Amino acid sequence: MKVMQCWDDGVVEDIRLVDILRKHQAKATFNLNPGLHDNSKRGNGWMINGVRGARKLALDEMRDVYEGFVIAGHTMTHPDLTKITPERATAELVDCRRFIQAFFGQDDCGFAYPGGHYNASVKGLVRQAGYLYARTVVDVDGELPIHDPMELPAHCHFLHPEFWAKYEKVRAIDGVFYFWGHSYEMLSDPAHWDEFEHKMARIAADRKAEWIDVRDLFMR
DSSP, X not given: OXXXXXXXSOBTTHHXXXXXXXXXXXXOEEEEOGGGOOSSSOXXXXXXXXXXXXXXXXXXXXXXXXXXSEEEEOOSSOOOGGXXXXXXXXXXXXXXXXXXXXXXXXXXOOEEOGGGOOOHHHHHHHHHTTOXXXXXXXXXXXXXXXXXXXXXXXXEETTOXXXXXXXXXXXXXXXXXXXXXXXXXXXXXXXXXXXXXXXXXXXXXXXXXXXOOGGGGTOO
């Protein structure tokens, strides 16, 4: 089976996350909003369950943090693309992709809808902007449908209570298992870090599992 994962928003907790990923030789895609990052200073962060966290990384450190991982778009500033004009949405999409190409040197670029919000018009704009695929927040079981790259679902969020049940269902059919999340969600309970590392270790030890990048499904 193939296994894919992606993480949104480019926060400081990604530093600890990528250390775990590298330890277990796991691939991952990071969906970023370049317009929300200061060049040299980390963001002030926002509150999560009464704890201040989720600080944005500085642009100056992002190349090193994400070295060896795939970067994808999440728009420049994380608007709901269904609630802004097509002109502004196009700028958000095109500028984000161009930034990723120039800053990270990655030409083949996927996308994740901010907040999971999209419609037929937005899908068309994402396609026109040159993205390979667009991830939704829709959950599926079993086989991962990829017939519409601009409406790519995942199997679950990384904290989904049925994570392993979904994993085993895909494993049984030798399919593609896909999960996503935000590393700042670990801040809500320190035990989440241990749980996540256990997931990476278990997948790494699974002889039937092979990590791939999400864009691998769509590159020819």
